[in-house]
Amino acid sequence: AIRKGKSLLPVGVKAVIGDFLRGEIIQVVDQNDKEICRGMINYGSDESRRIMGLHSDEVVEELGYLEQRELIHQDNMVVMNK
Numbered sequence: 001a002i003r004k005g006k007s008l009l010p011v012g013v014k015a016v017i018g019d020f021l022r023g024e025i026i027q028v029v030d031q032n033d034k035e036i037c038r039g040m041i042n043y044g045s046d047e048s049r050r051i052m053g054l055h056s057d058e059v060v061e062e063l064g065y066l067e068q069r070e071l072i073h074q075d076n077m078v079v080m081n082k
Helices: 045-051 056-063
Strands: 025-029 035-040 077-079
Touching: 045 056
Parallel strands: none
Antiparallel strands: 025 035, 035 077
16 A cells, blocks of 8 residues: 555554654565655554554554554655665
């Protein structure tokens, strides 16, 4: 989805590695560990681990709030060459 110009949603995340805070720039890799993009994350690493794989309505149930629908919005990412 990212390579098609879409945002990164929690439902598309399979793993969260490392520690980071909301607003930091993080690297996103595919299943082959190839970098897909870098972007500003809307949730910290602990929250991201809790919501990975969830749909937006499930995020509210898990966290008790919805900061943003996207983990990384398309306007806040740089996509690497295909």
